[in-house]
Amino acid sequence: MVGRADARVRVAVVGTGLIGGSVLLRLRDTGLDVAGWDPDPATRRRAREQGILCPDVLEEAVAGRDVVFLCGPLPTLSETLTRVAAATEERCVLTDVGSTKAQVAAAATAQGLGRRFVPGHPMAGADRAGLASAEPALLDGAAWVLCPGPNGMAAFRQLAALVIDVFRARVVPMSAPEHDAVAALSSHVPHLLAGALAGAAQRSALRDAVLALAAGSFSDGTRVAGGPPRRTANMLLGNRDRVLTELAGVRAVLDELAEALRAGDAAALTSLLDEGRSARAALGERAFTTHQREFPAAADHAGELAYLRELGASGGHLTSCRVQGGAVTYTGHLPVPARLG
Template sequence: MTDGGAERAGEVEPSLPGAELVGVRAAVIGTGLIGGSVLLRLRDAGFDVTGWDPDPTTRGYAAASGVTCAESLDEAVAGRQVVFLCGPLPTLPETLLRVAGLVGERCVLTDVGSTKGELAAFAEAHGLTDRFVPGHPMAGTDRAGLTSADPALFDGAAWVLCPAGGAGTAAFRWLADLVIRVFRAHVVPMSPTEHDAVVALSSHVPHLLARALAGAVHRAELRDAVLGLAAGSFRDGTRVAATPSERTVNMLLGNRARVLEELARVGGVLDELAAALGAADRTALVELHEEGRAARTGLFERQLTRERREFAVVGEQAEELAWLLGLGSAGGHLTECRVVDGRVAYAGERPA
């Protein structure tokens, strides 16, 4: 254990770009809302960063905004030390393979896709787990495109990173440090499988529920009257229904089995509510509403305790990986990751 108070000593694993982040050369492939926000934050942090987008209009807008944007993917990733893959979910496997073939073996690769299982398995099948770290920043808006990008989008947000263990541990440590210090996000270490299970209920099913409610209103005979009286509960409950449809459909199809499983779970609760309402069972209705109220209240009233762990940089990493994954599955996150004098020191927070 350590109190983590020592300054960074500058020692890193030889496979990493460097101890300090100043001067790191980065690329962002795909500059929509999330990719554009990554690009702007890296630029504002003083990184040598280049973006690329398949859309010429987007590239032109980036250039007009003073952001370096290459004319080709090959040009964008040349000589880079870290590459963020931010294109649509269905394009990520092909893009990962292409970029991996263009950059050096010491370049850290990551993505921002909203599902992790399929891409992580693809990376493993192609021998890329030593330098590819699956990622998912839990941030966004109902807008799209570089024109909506915000360099502060990730401040305080959860950013899932999936440590593979073994040879990929060094890349995870370095990227976790970057995400924490540059993006000021909370790194949540999770396995790809557990990530997809969790976001199915926390993110993907809410998109379906929002669209169901908004769709029911759209079909209602008194549609305009409903919209005229729509208050905060309707606006909050349907906010993500305004998300670009293609983006949402990619997300749902990429996690289809888990979304269907969790949708059935939510449907079961709705059935209980409907049955209690149909029977005019006040007691059951109150109990069911209190159950939901407790979960909502817990979203803002979680008590967190600080935790520190230290591990050897080289050697067996099973204990380190187990601690990281345990922290994420417990609802915790990392607030620091430092490699000093042959040791990696983590600081984190987990629910009390």
């Protein structure tokens, strides 16, 4: 059955660093038939030491699988996609976990893989890397972006059901360009800001004194600066235009804050800070309405695709996707007061 987390679903994970390794471990703990592969021989040995099938040859790892997660570095995804697609059957659903989507989505379309490749991005991570840092629960309950395409609805449904069942994920359906636009401000620019703040402290003549007094505000604001620099650079370069656009917006707010401070304008400064406080408070205070939508599983997918993309663009998510009796049923959640047309 679509979406059932049982031993009949055979999965492979290509690239077993922090995210890929966490995907791999969670799939294994759920009892699925899972194999891993990594270009690093030491990482493959570590996986085998944990009782995971991890062949030395990529093609052997993915052969006969129902779903393959591509979890390598962003610059390698297009090439890996080509190689994995050639080694798997047409029925095999392919996805990735990269932090930018438009580039790999375009590569998949150019290769004629739109029917079985679903770009994906689980919104979770840590300031460390490698299989040794992977945790089976790292992605549990995460917002997991999946990008449905007009020719790939069957693959989207299968994958959405799988990540909901296995990871208890909140699936956020979006187009690839829309994801990159949203992720630029929600994820990518914060890495630049964290790097800037930590870098300023590093350059300070009073560096050690600054670090001695650094409390929660500094620690929280610089957390992601502790991640691998090359990984962060790949992410930023992969979404460069959108990041620069959103960074300009952040600079504009900073300029307003600086001007209010320079002018000694307490009212303006308070108002600007209150604006930011409202967005911060909304992170933990959003209420959601729940609904169900049903579509014919074998009919024209235009209405289904429009519903999914509007749901994600409205800040909503899915917690169920089931195909049964010729119909697909979604359980969706929308932030109050958002409404779908």
